Amino acid sequence: MSNExxxxxxxxxxxxxxxxxxxxxxxxxxxFSMATLLELKEKNPKVFFGAIGGVVALLVIVMALxxxxxxxxxxxxxxxxxxxxxxxxxxxxxxxxxATVRLVPVPGSMEAYDDTExxxxxxxxxxxxxxxxxxxxxxxxxxxKKNAFAKVQMDEGNCKGRDGWALGIDVx
Numbered sequence: 001m002s003n004e005x006x007x008x009x010x011x012x013x014x015x016x017x018x019x020x021x022x023x024x025x026x027x028x029x030x031x032f033s034m035a036t037l038l039e040l041k042e043k044n045p046k047v048f049f050g051a052i053g054g055v056v057a058l059l060v061i062v063m064a065l066x067x068x069x070x071x072x073x074x075x076x077x078x079x080x081x082x083x084x085x086x087x088x089x090x091x092x093x094x095x096x097x098x099a100t101v102r103l104v105p106v107p108g109s110m111e112a113y114d115d116t117e118x119x120x121x122x123x124x125x126x127x128x129x130x131x132x133x134x135x136x137x138x139x140x141x142x143x144x145k146k147n148a149f150a151k152v153q154m155d156e157g158n159c160k161g162r163d164g165w166a167l168g169i170d171v172x
Contacts, residue, residue: 078169081147089132090172100127103164107140107149125159132157
């Protein structure tokens with residue numbers, strides 16, 4: 001057929017009763033529909049809201065029970081440090097065995113630490129090798145955390161007898 005023949009044909013109007021019958025058949029075939037839910041809400045609201053509550057309770061139970069591996073994230077553990085005891089320096093945030101532990105002259109000045117200066121890196125007794133034995137001389141609480149800083153004295157190495165403040169978690 002050409003376009004001219006299509007334009008000459010007239011469409012027959014569909015009867016309203018045929019449309020309504022088709023809609024009713026679709027509702028019957030669809031089963032449980034929104035109209036059924038609204039009808040249940042009007043006729044028996046206790047059952048309607050009870051069903052919604054049951055579905056919500058079921059979802060809450062499923063979410064609570066899922067992912068119950070009971071695995072906690074393990075990280076460095078803060079030891080109960082005691083003044084006068086011997087410990088070793090171990091950086092809690094470094095996996096590199098060649099990493100050093102930073103010592104500062106005043107507790108809390110770690111935040112102002114800028115590692116970009118070469119002179120800071122090459123100055124003596126500020127960067128101590130991990131595993132260096134130390135003795136704790138004093139402890140300092142900071143920011144609501146107990147024993148956040150420890151004043152340590154080196155027991156071995158080039159800096160033997162020198163002291164400085166290290167993060168408490170770096171003293172193991």
